[in-house]
Amino acid sequence: MVNALKAKAASEGFVAIGIAPGHLAPAAGARLRQWLDDGCHGEMLWMENRADQRANPDILWPDVKSVIMLGMSYAPAADPMALADCGDRARISVYAQGRDYHDLVKGALKRVAGWLAHEADVGVKVFVDTAPVMEKALAEAAGLGWQGKHSNVVSRDHGSWLFLGAIYTTAQLEPDKAGTDRCGSCRACQDICPTNAFPAPYKVDARRCISYLTIEHKGPVDRTLRPLMGNHIYGCDDCLAVCPWNKFASSAAAHKAFLPRAELVAPRLSDLLTLDDTAFRALFSGSPIKRIGRNRFVRNVLIAAGNSGDTMLLPQIIPLVNDPDDGVRGSAIWALGRLAPTEFEDMKIRHAPLEMSPDVRAEWDFAPDEGSVPALLA
Structure with a gap:
């Protein structure tokens, strides 16, 4: 049997x-x-x-x-870390590209x-x-x-x-022999984590994990963690991608349905920032990304934009300062402060007094980060 x-x-x-x-x-x-x-x-x-x-x-x-x-x-055919230094592109976890x-x-x-x-x-x-x-x-x-x-x-x-x-x-089946830990002294997955989400080996603190922050977390992302997220906008493969045991994995064994859609492999931040709800649903139809909704997704993209150092994104960011969603507005303000501190101060005078959300108003109250544009394209 x-x-x-x-x-x-x-x-x-x-x-x-x-x-x-x-x-x-x-x-x-x-x-x-x-x-x-x-x-x-x-x-x-x-x-x-x-x-x-x-x-x-x-x-x-x-x-x-x-x-x-x-x-x-x-198992992916391409290197999940390939976009780590491409600040104008978004990184979507391998599992969510199909x-x-x-x-x-x-x-x-x-x-x-x-x-x-x-x-x-x-x-x-x-x-x-x-x-x-x-x-x-x-x-x-x-x-x-x-x-x-x-x-x-x-x-x-x-x-x-x-x-x-x-x-x-309910069938009584003969159990297989349990797996044996073969990590040894390796700590590659611990050392690669951008947000230091591993307080100890074998233990992840979701509150610092990029996968949790971009998928499960609904409110504003902690300001101290945002610069560490780089261009990750949905999930994070870093700790998985550096595992030495991946050398035995073959993309030929992967189910064909998990093959990445071309438009999700290296999307431009500039394109993703313009998504409204209808366009978001169309782009991510049949994708797990659809479950987090347009607002949380664009929040994530704005954090990546703020980390990009790319001032060419400002025409897409500035309109989002007036977005109906609190999370989107707050992240747009943060990204604006990172990329254009002078424009941030000018817009603060006009927008901050009218802001009703305490979380969003707090984004105006923070001064733009020192040395804004530390980023991937700088």
Whole structure:
């Protein structure tokens, strides 16, 4: 049965499959609770609301006997760090340059689970990143790899480029041997992080993580972190991209649906700054980026613009000082102050007294950063 199951999973595009027991070692739950107690989850309150169910599969579903963990590769063909010094271009995380993985992985999981339910007459439930499931800990328990120092799963065959999905089942299946930590003394992922989001190996503080700040965080981004974000506008691959185990990963193993769309590989900041809601929805149809909405996205682009050192972006930035959205207005003011301090002071006289939002008014109250234009193009 297990061999047939693995063959079915492979036919659906999964390159890694393993079986974990229907419970996790107590240490996994203890690490989660300590992480939550430290506040490292930021505004992701759903992480704490169902922490007990995350800590063990059999709390989420008492009937579960085994957890089938599956991985789908999205290994990139191009270097994710290639745009690091291109201040006029935006960096979008590799996983978000193609189709939304949630839909693709969940569809494949349902087909595998349906096959198992039919063949073995067992109960099944599928999960992809939207339920209280500790996918990474389960993937390690199932032998897909190990949780690296960047806290994501590392595979000997696919590096740091696996999308994970889980099938909970009432079938009693023989567990695979758990993964073994092979990070050794390497700390490349820790050292590359622009915002120093790793207080310790294997622990990420979401409140400083660029992926969290550009995707999950809804309010103004901390002013001390903005200059460190560079031209990242959606997610960040830096800690994943430098993992030495990526040398064994092949883009040929990646699912074709994850191939990047040309317009999302190296988009110009000048084009993205002009997006209204309609244009945003059209550009990101079928993309995970669509979920954060136009306003949060343009907020991110404005931070990248402020870091660019490119005064040619001012014609796109200045109109956004009057944008209806508080987050967009605030970031536009910050970008203006970085690129054009004199114009910032002139506009402050006219705009600051009329501003009703405390957060946005605070952006006018800060003096433009010293030595504005420190940036990628300077």
